[in-house]
Amino acid sequence: MENEQKGFLNKVEKWGNKLPDPFFIFIYLAVFVMLLSLVFSLVGATVEHPGSGEVLEIKSLISGEGLQYILGSMLDNFTGFAPLGLVLAMMLGIGLAQRVGLLETAIKKSILNAPPALVTYAVIFTGIIGNLASDAAFVLVPPLAAMVFYTVGRHPLAGLAAGFAGTGAGFTANVIIAGTDALLSGITTEAAKAVNDSVNVTPVDNYYFMIASVVILAFVGAQITERIIEPKLGEYTGDFEDSFEEVTAEESRGLRNTVIAGLIYLGLVALTLFWPNSPLRGEDGSMIPSPFLDNIVPILLLFFITLGVTYGVTVKKITTSGDIPKYMAEAMKDMSSYIVLIFAAAQFINYFNWSNLGTWLAVNSAEFLTSIDMTGLPVIIGFVLLTAVLNLIVFSGSAQWALMAPIFVPMFMLLDYDPAFIQAAYRIADSSTNIITPLNPYILIVLAFMQQYDKKAGMGTLISLMLPYSLIFLGIWIVLLIIFALTGIPLGPGVNMMM
Template sequence: MDKQQKDKGLLLRGLSAVERVGNRLPHPVTIFALLTLLVILLSHLFALMGVTVQFEGINPETMKTETQTVSVESLLVPDGIRYMVTSIVENFTTFVALGPVLVAMIGVGVAERSGYLAMLLKRIVIKAPKRLVTPTVVLMGIMSNIAASVGYVVLVPLGAIIFLGFKRHPLAGMAAAFAGVSGGYSANLLIGTNDPILAGISTEAARILNANVVVDPTANWYFMIVSTFILVFIGTWVTDKIVEPRLGPYREPISADIERISQREKRAFRWANLSLLVVVLIIALSIIPSDGVLRGEGGSVVNSPFIQSIIVFMMVVFLIPGLVYGALTGVIKNDKDAAGMMSDSLASMAGFILLIFISAQFVAFFNHTHLGTLLSVKGAEFLQASGFVGIPLMVTFILLTAVINLFIAADSAKWAIMAPIFIPMFMQLGYSPELTQVAYRIGDSTTNIIAPLMPFFALIVAFAQKYDRKSGIGTVVSLMLPYSLLFLLFWIVLLIIWYFLGLPLGPGAPLFM
């Protein structure tokens, strides 16, 4: 056995060990219940100790920088107990992943159960070059970030279906899509909805030192474009060379014969696609004209009712052709059949809904007690005291952000706390706010795919269990760990190269002050 084969064997054994250890953990519902109990106990302990933290933070409502002093709040005092018992329902119903998933599944469920998605898959399989499947799935995942959470809800399960149609392991397709959607969250060829939010926070943080600084939404655009191609290459290599070989052949029977298509199916597919085209044209007419009804203030598309309601439009995009295809093939005979498909698709999410109920309590209690803020600020103070400069400073900052991201999933919330600390500090060392922001985004993206606290992580576990009932948190983490580590490594290398070449990060966005 040569050294390369030996190293590969060690890697695969290591990932298998991660999976075994992870899957020996209790059920995710039990884990989140225990974590919630731990938060309750730690909040009381730290409150008794009088633990507080002070930082310059940005008020999300006014976008103004304010000195904030935060104390850990106990959940075992009367006010804490009242908060817990009165917030449980709201914590569940307002959890960020719940609504989008259930709404989208109404349309996706009909498209899947009517056979439309299977037919679409057949056509892709017949016409698409097999060698381009993996990079296409990863790229589609990255590009989906312009539409908020659509990638998690639609593309991740679609990646599994596409791979299954090519007689490849569906978990490999799911992993490739998830790597693009979540691990590549800060890479894109276009400007997404998150860019203006982060830029606004960065601007306010920079104005602590210089009232004239403006960080534009396009501040990291050039870097994001190059990152997209790098991550597509890395994501493809990891999928084809590490993840899929480790999974081995998928031994479950494939339900559809991808080469046998009847004339009735072909006719139904044409009409379904025509209905899809009509839906897309109607949506396009509402956003393409400068005075389109779904454009935002000042004709904006990025901050518009269209983007805010993207999940609804995605539901319609799947629902209408699914209904048309089902009706013309005879699968849907009446409104009861259609309603049954919708309810069945929601019923299939029962396990996910239960997990969301428990995890929502943990996340809400963790935020309410300010334990997350304490962790973030103390980590920032440690980095500030480290004495690093230049590339070592930026790399350390990226790694710190990556670790914090395991505990605090909301990127804008973390940045609202961290930006007023790091941007002024780095500005005093001569580094631009745009550089600090892009370093933050690298760390924030790369550990999303291995962070159980990420709101959509429970959904990914549920998708994995569809193809392997034994799958658990350990399965998903072991699948995604190679993506996370290599994305982080190569993104850091790209930033180092960018740094030494002195390239602008975006239009009018230099590296240095």
Template sequence: MSQQGTSVKRKENWADRFLNVVERVGNRLPHPVTLFFIFAAIVVIFSFLLSLLGVEAQHPGTGETIKVVNLLSKDGIRMILTKAVDNFTSFAPLGTVLVAMLGVGVAERSGLIAALLKKMVLGAPDKLITAVVVFAGVMSSMAADAGYVVLVPLGAIIFLAKGRHPLAGLAAAFAGVSGGFSSNLLVTMLDPLLGGFTTSAANLLDPNYAVLPTANWFFMFASTFLITAVGVFVTEKIIEPRLGEYKGTFKKELEPITKQESKALNFAFITVIVFVLIIAAMLIPENGLLRSDEGNILQGIPFTPFVSSMVLLIALFFFIPGIAFGIKSGSIKNDKDVAEFMSETMSSMGGYVVLAFAAAQFVSYFAWSNIGLILAIKGADFLRAINLTGIPLILMFILVCAFINIFIGSASAKWAIMAPVFVPMLMQLGYSPELAQLSYRIGDSITNIISPLMSYFAIIVAFGKKYDPKLGIGTLISTMLPYSIVFGIAWMIMLVIWLVLGIPIGPGAPTMIPPM
């Protein structure tokens, strides 16, 4: 990457030309909402054509012959017209995300998230600063996209203050925030969001299958430390040596945490401890309110009130300390401020609500037509025929997800399209929906940082231009590419080890199920 005041314009090579083509093609793709309506229309048309051709498959579980349902028939058109509202209101990820974001929004707008990230990074010893920046980036996913606008520019400023290249700090923070987006020590809003799509897809084969918000928690908990370690290695051994010494003129002093913010953080932390103790008191005793009637938390987890309450508990986990911080820091003066924060959060979710309406129609049409189920059965038969099963199949699926992610930035939009096909297909071969979701999350994360179509990519370029005015999309991608490659290799090795050892990827979440 070039440096301010010393760089010369680099001649385009084949990699730059390829990335330029990717950028141009991707920019011409319709908006995700338009894409879903297009896909819904395609499903309707293909349901008519495939029903005429008599396409069918045998259900592996019941032995029933599954035929394509023509959605352009009289009954099909009636369903499309009369079920549109029900499709939307019963769309599993909709309520999940909106409820969780009520709490997250209060924590973010009260200043808790920004102060917490700043406190975490500024208090780190010089030797651990890279690790803390990457780790804070990974953990920032608990507040949705706050890490992009708070931590990425902060990472550059911190490195500059420590006498290191600011673009290395920007890259380290971006790698943690975006490349490690799926990882976290906590269950975040992404978990129930993707779980809703996975459940809907699994129900094509098994109507009673439910994917929990904690489905990938064990693996993602461990991944937090893996991504942090790998991020430190790439930053210090590859990125910083390549960047060299910073010779630019841009300087900015760090703004330390104020005494009032520090007191507010302590107060918020106390409320978190109290909240966790209250939940533990309702979960640990045998007669606890949130414990399953069977008494065994893990064996009864699909039926526990604790799991059914997970989305609300996630919201409260952020809502309560967010209010505590706001009151102590002065950002919340009365209940009107809290209501305003929640309203602002819901206003910002307008785009997601529209996307959810379009996605709900597509998912419903796919299920009604039986195309997804038949495609999954035929696909599983094909994979058996070519003997592509086991670990090679899972790794290939990760790479497919990583490639698609370059062109479609939204994690939920991609999974809404892919889940109805790949989840039942992998279930047919004996792989759990939870493993399919986990594999998708790995593939989706590793190419986030090199996709010019990722919604925050242009913002990261703008941040970088403060330190190198000549920085562009190609130079940012070339800087982030080592993270993408090494993250992918490390994550896939870890998954292979996980699969070989047969470790559950979450509470009550196996990697294998009986083939269906």
């Protein structure tokens, strides 16, 4: 059985490694859209816009008008792409907090200070919220969790598995709005413009759903660890010997001062928000919509800068004002590959929309699903499972959503689904399978950590430990999404299943 599993995983890895870099995937797709638009234009294909009722012709990108659009819009497509500014702004703050060591200290403190009975829950919870540190959480939480389990006399591989499950499978959930929220909501907004230009999906549109996810996944993940993974592993008999660095007194003081500064900042925001005739509220004093929600990214940016500067000054990582932009610049270096990818993705998405192919595909797909009476939750579950399978091939969550959103967001909008609901459905599938795809570059890093405790451990060993988390997390998340949909619980401020 294990040999068959390894054989299948090797095939997935081999197939996935043959795929070109995501940058070139979008370039090839842009060329494909150009050719497809020419064919559809030559046969005179048209589509009725579902909003305005206007009959739209498919416009060829391989034409005089198309060439003018390609050249004239290239820079605007890139600089005007909604996720670009949102994510870079968020990373200025989060990157600063990461560079001065705040996030690493917070993660250590969360796990090391947990009571023995709650260690497993603390590991899963810390892994989930660790996505604030972006990919750094993958190389920080699993080995630390393994060391904690080893120290308290439990099997270190169970701790490593729990840490990797929380960090990878729970990557999209959090109790704080993170860069992932800004990135995905920006892509969703761009895709929704094919149907309705006025739609704006904000970073908080999945917030309630993701908070509930953190609580439920932390509990479920701990149960999987203690009831399935640890019994499977048995007693640890290896000869590993090592220790980890404790949080220093200076780091603890920095964390304390950061919490105080954070509470003061949140208090000032709350005071401004609830002040009579607050400029952060809507015209009638409403919260939905309101300038507060529309400008949540700048508010969060200032929040993380406040935290990062407070911690950095306390632990003496920031000694002059010049250190702040220096750390921010270092954080931006890590975003260089993302910026390059966005350039290509922005062209593909805008070509798709300008040619009207996106509207044509969405309208006809929606009509087909309606004709076969497949418009309820089963079609959403089907979309979740399709996303989970595709994630085994396209690991990057942002790249995969940039590929899928232009097709599925407009299609589901025509079936009256809220685009933020479809985004949530995508997120749970993409996140759940992060820990079992061989294309996840951090799997090899986690495997290296695993082999420190068990030199015979291989890819099959790791996948066999992670598969229960992946499948159960996905199942639990689907059930949770259905509960939100059927009971009318909002996924975020003013967001339900249907528009």
